[in-house]
Amino acid sequence: MSRILVFVATDGGRIRRASLEVLSQARIQAAAAGMNVDALIVSDSPAAHIEGVAAFGPDRILTIEHPVFTDHRNQPLLAALAAAIRETGPRAVLMASTEATKDVLGALAVRLGAAAIPDVASFKISSDSVTALRPVMAAKQLARTSSASDCVLVSVRSGSYESVPQAGDPPVEALQFAYDDSGPSAVLREILTAGGDAVDLNEARVVVAAGRGVKDAEGKALVQELADLFGGAIGASRAVVELGLFPATTQIGQTGKVVSPELYFAVGISGAIQHVAGMANSRVIVAINKDADAPIFQYATYGLVGDLYKVLPPLIAGLKAAQAAG
Ligand SMILES: Cc1cc2nc3c(=O)[nH]c(=O)nc-3n(C[C@H](O)[C@H](O)[C@H](O)COP(=O)(O)OP(=O)(O)OC[C@H]3O[C@@H](n4cnc5c(N)ncnc54)[C@H](O)[C@@H]3O)c2cc1C
Incomplete structure (x- = not known):
């Protein structure tokens, strides 16, 4: 039976939300196409993630365990993915589109002689091809791309699908993996993070984004208060x-991060296409802008026309009251 391999990315001891979205969708499509789904965990301690992955119903869990995966580095991840793909011969390999997978996808395709369709918003796997829709031209257009290659690698934008748990008790298989770290390679010297308790933009379910309408400390405090209400990211x-x-690190857009949370607040943002390229895939968009003709309203699910310094305080108070009321 044909197989789909889903690489489940982990980060700081957690399974990345976007990987579970991809796994859920893979399971749904595999069931329709009569295929099996393998979920692959590559980690220094994969056992910690097995329960979390099993809860999303793969037919089998594959693990690659090695201390080299304590911190992310491209070369070992590339080697691990190539080894797992060679071992299992999947029809399609799916992964969430993260900084890490963006770094290795092209090299992986070259190494395996596989096709790669990166950063897609949706995909369809059938027995003879993989078809995907990719946002292009700063997300103004969707390009339909398909491949009939024997193995197709696909990276999927976060938020493209729902993560839908399905209880199961899949077998777990550890793959052999030897990694020679002695050759010339990149050396990890230091990891610089944004620090503090800041919520990860890529993982956040709610993002509150500020634009030039937010002019000072008072505006920043309002944005922070709104984000805190949802445990969201700025x-x-x-x-x-x-x-x-x-x-x-907070910049969203064509030259920043691409996010697709469940709820996106655009506060004092005009909606230039370069910004929209990074957030148009968000599920619900709330725009707050004093200019009723601002382009952001073309993308918004809900629009609030007004001065953010006047709109946000009652909105925050109302949300707090609603939260308190349960
Ligand atoms: C090659 C290239 C790459 C780029 N990449 C990016 C990118 O990755 N991300 C990005 O964001 N931009 C990017 N830009 C810049 C982009 O073109 C815009 O200039 C930028 O997004 C504008 O930011 P803004 O909406 O905050 O500011 P503005 O366009 O100045 O809009 C400010 C908005 O705030 C509203 N406003 C003002 N005061 C208030 C108030 N008190 N209450 C409510 N609303 C108020 C105004 O009505 C206005 O709509 C890029 C540009 C280029 C050329």
Whole structure:
């Protein structure tokens, strides 16, 4: 029976939400196409993640365990993915589109002589081909791409699918993996993080993004308060990053991060296409802008026209009251 291999990325002891979305969708499509789904965990301690992956119903869990995976490095991950794919011969290999998989996808395709369709918003696997829709031209267009290659690698944007648990008790198989770290390779010297308790933008279910309408500490405090209400992450437009109001790590858009949370607040953001390229895939978009003609309203599910300094305090108070009422 044909197989689909899903690489389940882990980070800091957690399974990445986007990987579970991909696994859920793989399971649904495999059931329809009469295929099996293998979930692959590559980690220094895969056992910690088996229960979490089993809860999303793969037919089998494959593990690759090695101390080299304590921190992410491209070369070992590339070697592990290539080894697992060679061992299992899947029809399609699916993974969440993360910084790590963006780094290795092309090299993996070359190494295996496989086709690669990166950063897709949706995919369809059949017995003879894989077809995907990819946002292109700053997400203004969707390109339909398909491959009939024997093995097709697909990376999927986070938020493209729901993560749907399905209890199961799949067999777990450890794959042999030897890694020679003695050759010339990149050396990990230091990991720099945004620090603090900041919520990871890629993983956040709610993102509150600030634009040039947020002018000062008072505006930043309102954005932070709104984000805190949801346990959400703070994002920013390039304009306010360039002004030094928000760190570069928060920039969303064509030259920043691509996010697709369940709920995206655009606060004082005009909706330039370069910004929209990074958030258009969000499930629900709430735009707050004093200009009723701002382009962001074309993308918004809900729009609030008004001065954010006047709109946000009652909105936050209302949300707090609603939360308190359960
Ligand atoms: C090659 C290239 C790459 C780029 N990459 C990115 C990118 O990755 N991400 C990105 O964001 N941009 C990017 N840009 C920049 C982009 O074109 C816009 O300039 C930028 O997104 C504008 O940011 P903004 O919406 O915050 O500011 P503005 O366009 O100045 O909009 C500010 C908005 O705030 C509203 N406003 C003002 N005061 C208030 C208030 N008190 N209450 C409510 N609303 C208010 C205004 O009505 C306005 O709509 C890129 C540009 C280029 C050329």
